[in-house]
Amino acid sequence: MSVIKLSELRPVYVVGVGLHRYQRATETSFVDLALSAIRAALTDAGIAWTEVEAAYTSSTRLGMAVSQPILRHLGVTGIPTTQVENASASGSSAFRLAVRDVAAGFADVALASGVDKVAPGVRAETLTGVHGYDEGVVVPPIHFALLAEEYLRTCNATTEDMARVAVKNHANGAKNPFAQRQKERSLEEIVEDRPIAGVLTRLECCPVGEGAAAAILVSGEALDRLGISRDRAVRVLSTAQHSEELYGTRSYDAELTRLTTADALQDAGIRPDQLDVVELHDAFAIEELQYIEAMGLCPEGQAPHRLRDGEFAIGGRVAVSPSGGLLAMGHPIGPTGVGQIVEITKQLRGESGARQQPDAIYGLAHLVGLGAVCLAHVLAAPGR
Known part of the structure; x- marks a missing residue:
């Protein structure tokens, strides 16, 4: 077809x-x-x-x-x-x-x-009359805490490696007057904050x-x-959307992201290494590490090391969530995806002030929705 x-x-x-x-x-x-x-x-x-x-x-x-x-x-x-x-x-x-x-x-x-x-929000799945094996116990924080445990073990990474995602994004949010969280946080503050689920602390979960x-x-x-x-x-080069398939034992969030972003990038005619700005679904800190790799921004298992080296900070190779991301900008749900477009548009115009990624030409917005669905959009700076 x-x-x-x-x-x-x-x-x-x-x-x-x-x-x-x-x-x-x-x-x-x-x-x-x-x-x-x-x-x-x-x-x-x-x-x-x-x-x-x-x-x-x-x-x-x-x-x-x-x-x-x-x-x-x-x-x-x-x-x-x-x-x-x-x-x-x-x-x-x-x-x-x-x-x-x-x-x-x-x-x-x-x-x-x-x-x-x-x-309050109501999940339609709870009204079907069909009960899952977990009886509703595996809520999103637990789901992503389990993914975090698996990822950190598999990649030989530490909880501090994951917490650096939150350090970066809280620092970005502190420069954003529209962010819900506008305070820089130290690595120690994030790691020692109130635990939410498993290795995830409150400051590693979006408000x-x-x-x-x-x-x-x-x-x-x-x-x-x-x-x-x-x-x-700012030109919209592509928009892609997919829903969940069967991925065996691999994280469906990451695999769905891999397919959707690859589709968006291919239609836009650019490679992952050409992206200058990325706004992604970091509702929980572990997601950024997974999605960076799934998008092809770095090899599998390398996200913690690249993050530590500053590759994903403003001024680095590619600015990931310069708005503060869901972790600091916030996640009011209905507006979140449009808010990502706002940030990328400003970045590609060179209008982001203290959060500006120098010489930004290409940006990608990405979100995963419960269900699961995934969307990705690629935008280009004026004149491109």
Whole structure:
């Protein structure tokens, strides 16, 4: 079966991005959170709301019909709106759908946004009437703690090696005014913090709070028609999505990542070693080590050593999670995937200030969602 790739369709550009800070639960309504991010994205793009022709809103804990209570405050324009839920990959999925709309010519200007508040979440799997062997005991922290034990043993690495992921990402988050955690942490602080599961401590697990993110996508035709400068238009080179298969005894999170990122990179026409910025799903510190290797950023078993040498720090060979990642930027779930696009867009424009990766040309955003699904997007700096 022949599958159309994004590279075969018309070019798509990110021209406006916006965020509301990720934070602990507050009394702020989800409407205000989302409007803050969307208005910032419109201002960044320099366009009016009336130019937007399609909108995708990602959320996981706000109930049905999230888009209209938000968007009606911008103007009731009658455009198609769609709510997207795909667990942790919800924002990534909303972005992918908006990209495909513009690439295929269904819209010239599209909005991808995400918003969530702190609230109970319900896994549909728990409502099927079919009970797993673990009876719900293996929750995400335990799952990743078991993976961490296996990885550290197999790679002859230490808990300090894994904790360096959190040291790096907390340091990055301290430079990010939109991050939930904005404090640098020492290796000792992280290793000796309150244990959550196995070798994972609290500071090696992401905080789940509230927040919002937005991105405006346009076609090349819209760039010219709306007078948007190409000097700040970041091109979307590819978008890939896969769901879990059978991988034997290997980590399905890592194997799913390997396939999805390879697909995205191939469609983009670049190699892993050409990436300058990567935002990945580091909900737990062990994930960054696994995914760095699965993406081909370094050989299997080498991530701890390369991390120690500074290869994945800002200013290193490739900046991994310069936003602070999920560990420090936070993981409000609905906005997270769009928030990654915000960070990469700013990096590729050279607008990230103290977090700027020098001469960034190519960036990759990656998220894994419960279920499991995985999405990866490759973006290129203006003019590429």
